[in-house]
Amino acid sequence: MRNARYALLSGLHAVALCHDVRGLYGDPVPPPRVRHELRGCEPRGELARAVTQAIVEGTAPLGTLDVETPGGGWRLAAVRVLGARGDVVTVESAGPPRRLHGAYGAVPCANLVPVPPRPPEEPAHEDVTFLGCSPRGALRDALAAGATEFETVRYQVLDRTSGPQHEAEAGRVTAAADSRLHHGLVDLTVAFPRSGLIPPRTREVWDLFHGYEPPPAPGTWRRYTGPARAEWLNQAARRARRDPRPVPGTVYELDGHGITDGDALLCALGEAVLGPGRAFEAGSPRALGEELSGCVLVWHRADVARACLGVTPLLAVPRPATFQEFVDGLRAGGVRVVLD
Numbered sequence: 001m002r003n004a005r006y007a008l009l010s011g012l013h014a015v016a017l018c019h020d021v022r023g024l025y026g027d028p029v030p031p032p033r034v035r036h037e038l039r040g041c042e043p044r045g046e047l048a049r050a051v052t053q054a055i056v057e058g059t060a061p062l063g064t065l066d067v068e069t070p071g072g073g074w075r076l077a078a079v080r081v082l083g084a085r086g087d088v089v090t091v092e093s094a095g096p097p098r099r100l101h102g103a104y105g106a107v108p109c110a111n112l113v114p115v116p117p118r119p120p121e122e123p124a125h126e127d128v129t130f131l132g133c134s135p136r137g138a139l140r141d142a143l144a145a146g147a148t149e150f151e152t153v154r155y156q157v158l159d160r161t162s163g164p165q166h167e168a169e170a171g172r173v174t175a176a177a178d179s180r181l182h183h184g185l186v187d188l189t190v191a192f193p194r195s196g197l198i199p200p201r202t203r204e205v206w207d208l209f210h211g212y213e214p215p216p217a218p219g220t221w222r223r224y225t226g227p228a229r230a231e232w233l234n235q236a237a238r239r240a241r242r243d244p245r246p247v248p249g250t251v252y253e254l255d256g257h258g259i260t261d262g263d264a265l266l267c268a269l270g271e272a273v274l275g276p277g278r279a280f281e282a283g284s285p286r287a288l289g290e291e292l293s294g295c296v297l298v299w300h301r302a303d304v305a306r307a308c309l310g311v312t313p314l315l316a317v318p319r320p321a322t323f324q325e326f327v328d329g330l331r332a333g334g335v336r337v338v339l340d
Contacts (some may be wrong), residue, residue, distance in 0.1 A: 001134045007156040008130060008139070008170060008188065015139035015153065019132030020181055026196040032117055034096055036076070038067060047107050050081040051089060058083075065091065068105035070314070073100035074112055090115070125171060128192035130155070132182030143176055143186070156278025157206055165206050165235065168196055201228035202296040207226025209235040214277025221267040222258055229263050235271055236279035244275050256301035260308040262320050285326045289333015297330065302339040 044050045045151045053060035062079040071294040078094035079269075087110075095115045097112065135143055142150050152174035175189040205228055212238060218283060246252070254272045257267045259320035262283065270279030273292065280291055302323075312320030321329075330337050 003010060003238060004134075006130055007158055007164075008133070008173075008190075009156065009167075010138060010151060010153050011015065013137055015128065015137050015150075016133040016135045016188060018130040018134075018188070019185075019224065021130050023126065023128040024198055025200050025203050026197045027199060029194040031095070031195045033080075033094060035082070035090065035115035035117070037090050037113045037115060038107070038109045038111075039113055040087050041089050041107060042087070043065075043084070043089060045105075047081070047089070051084045055071045055082040061183040062091070065093070067097070067099060067112055068108045068114050069107035072137065073285065074098065074172055074243055075100050079153050090330065124194060125191045127174070128170070128190050130188045130190065132179050132185045133188050134185055134237045135176075139173070149174055153188075159206075159210050160212060165209065165238075166198075166231075169193065171214065180315075192198075192246070197226060202231050204228070205231045205235060205289040209239065209277070214239045216276055217278045221264075221271070223258050231320060233263050233266055233270075233279050236267065236277055237281040240270065240274050242277035242278065243274055243278060245294050246295050249296075251296040252292075254297055254299045256299055256304050258336075259301075265309065265326065265327060272281065285321050285329020286333055288326070289335050291333075292330065293334035296336045296338065297333070298338045298340055299332045 001017040001019075004019065004264050006018040006021055007014045008016040008018065048063065052063040060081045062081055065076045065079040067076070074097035076091065076093035082090040082093045083091055084090070092098050117331040124160040128133055139150055139153075139235045151172050152172050154167060155170040159165050171191040171193060173188055174191050176186050177189075179185045179187045201224060208220070221229060221236070240310070242289060252273050254269060256268065259268055266283055268278050268286070271277075272293075274280070280288060282288055282291055305326075306323045308323075309326065310320045327339070
């Protein structure tokens with residue numbers, strides 16, 4: 001199908017190419033937070049402070065929490081303490097715990113026990129309809145046989161060359177009907193997870209990078225923040241893979257007035273070196289230094305990055321690199337950095 005904007009996939013194969021979608025773009029519902037009981041635990045330090053606050057106020061924010069149990073170490077992110085009873089502390093975190101090896105300063109506990117989740121207050125899924133689809137493979141065969149449902153599929157957002165800009169889980173196909181807008185094609189309804197909805201600003205970024213060339217206007221990345229800027233960076237790095245690498249001995253001018261976090265630095269640096277709408281895939285200070293080895297980087301308004309980079313959020317995992325770490329990494333890779 002020409003001009004397909006979306007693809008539905010089962011396993012490794014596309015089972016439908018579609019012209020458009022309805023219901024995919026909106027404010028996503030945050031995924032449910034996970035509760036655990038820290039049993040046989042003696043709160044100390046920040047955990048002890050949060051437990052005291054939770055007893056008085058009902059809950060208390062904590063941040064990242066490392067726990068050491070007889071079965072190993074675990075890290076919980078974006079933790080909130082919900083209460084304490086004897087030697088049991090109840091906490092809530094963003095997602096399940098991650099395994100740690102040799103965590104310094106972890107709180108010793110006898111066990112880390114998951115608490116069964118509460119029933120969701122709102123439906124966890126909603127209907128998303130992919131419009132003007134051409135079924136193929138197993139989905140085409142299932143529809144021809146009269147099936148009313150199909151297995152869980154993934155979806156891709158496609159650019160003009162049919163390359164994937166984004167891929168994620170979609171859900172189970174629950175209905176198929178003749179398309180009213182696209183003759184001879186079908187509309188496919190999917191029970192889509194509400195936590196997977198795409199913010200409209202992210203769609204704007206995909207539309208800007210839909211064509212053969214990235215956005216030509218310098219500084220376009222500045223209009224986006226948060227997840228949309230992170231997606232800009234992802235698309236810009238994808239477009240820069242085939243571009244020539246920096247030439248040793250070249251002097252590059254970096255406009256630093258908007259560099260307030262790591263994503264802003266990578267957007268501005270990619271634009272200064274590779275051109276508008278392009279970015280480096282490597283994001284660590286030393287990797288950037290190796291990319292620009294032998295070049296001269298004149299960093300204007302470096303005072304903005306010095307005040308902002310690596311300052312917040314202090315509890316992010318992994319911790320964001322500071323301004324000095326970026327400068328040191330660039331210089332260690334062979335870049336002459338001139339701070340202006």
